[in-house]
Amino acid sequence: MKKTRVWLAVAGGLCGVGLVLAACGFAMSGFDIYQMDGSVGESKMYTAKQSQSVEQLEVDIENLRLQIEVDETATQIQVEYQESTRREFTVEQVGHKLKVYARDVRRWYNPFVDGIMQLDIAPVRVILPKNYAGSITGKTRNGRITLTGLHTEQAVLLSTTNAKIELQDVSCYSLQATSTNGKIDLNTVSIQESLSATTSNAKCELLRVSAKSGSVHSTNGKLELTDVHLQETLRAETSNGAIVLERLQAPDIELHTRNGSIKGSIDGRQQDYNIICTTTNGSAEPGSSGIDKARAKQLLAETTNASIRLEFVQQ
Known part of the structure; x- marks a missing residue:
């Protein structure tokens, strides 16, 4: 019994030392859990060189928020994102389609930690000129989707999980908004044909x-x-x-x-x-x-x- 108490005391001491070292490392990283993961983020801006020829916007990302908005002063389509060793980004224009892809390559527990600690991860932000009249397909997981100020005669398809879909001041040909465990909020939306909102x-x-x-x-x-x-x-x-x-x-x-x-x-x-x-x-x-x-x-x-x-x- 005495030996058991000794080993328990030793184990408790080692755990305490480990917690202290982890706290010191967290403090040295500026209380940024991502710095402890050895990752460095870099803000990037992609500008479509032939924005007027883009008829389809397709975004497929993981564990990130997606913001799509119309800027009346913009003349080109722009995509703002934060590139790092945590994610692989691909932004390219193929024919009349602009594609934005992002895959999370972090350890399995990182997205879970994001949610628990409510870390403010930089969203993917797509800025459209006022005259953009193409379709939009936006897909993410564990991230909110917002769409504002869009007026097009094409279809809009949005889907996410564990997060909200929010549209404001939007008109389009048809709308499909799908989430799980997330609110769907449509405010001032005009649709020529069918509306589908599912959560x-x-x-x-x-x-x-x-x-x-x-x-x-x-x-x-x-x-x-x-x-x-x-x-x-x-x-x-x-x-x-x-x-x-x-x-x-x-x-x-x-x-x-x-x-x-x-x-x-x-x-x-x-x-x-x-x-x-x-x-x-x-x-x-x-x-x-x-x-x-x-x-x-x-x-x-x-x-x-x-x-x-x-x-x-x-x-």
Whole structure:
């Protein structure tokens, strides 16, 4: 027993010494964990020499934030990034496509440490001139995506994991925004054709959004739609979360949730809709109407273990 205590004391002492040495090394690195990894970052700027010929922007990066924005004073497409031994970057123009790739070559635990310590890693920033009218494909992992000020007649496809997708002042032909464990936030977005916003364990929030048709989907997350106008159909579905509408406008509406309420207002007349509202362990207003072929519009709202409260703002 005495020998065991001695060895435990020795082990504890060695651990203490190790912690002190690690702390000293951390302090000598300027409290920068990346300096301890032996990496040095260098800010880089890529300028597309033939920006006017670029019709597709494709970004595929890992463990980095992606910022895409329009600068009305810019005349060329520019890409700002931080190159280091931690990541391999490729930025090149091939024909009418500008490609930005980044792969994380660090030890497996570094991205995890980034998240735990909330380190402010420099994002990849793409600056577009006002007249850029091409498509955008943006993909990252464990990094936020923001897109602002873009007006194009081409498609926009954005996807990430464990982070938010945020669009503001954007118009495009079609939009697909997909995240896991991250909020989707669309503010003042106009879409000619289809909208698809999908996430999990997080909220979808749409404010002043218009499209021909739309699908908004989450699991374990709330859906909030304010001043959303669809020319044809809207499908909104979640679970374990509420659906909240303010002045929703669409001729064909489907709202599905489980263990969450459905409430808010529809910009239309109740007498124009065939209505089916069903719930269990809750009440539904308005109740279901009979099917009348003369009514051109449809409203279906379904939930469980919660109530439905919808009103029509036109008489």
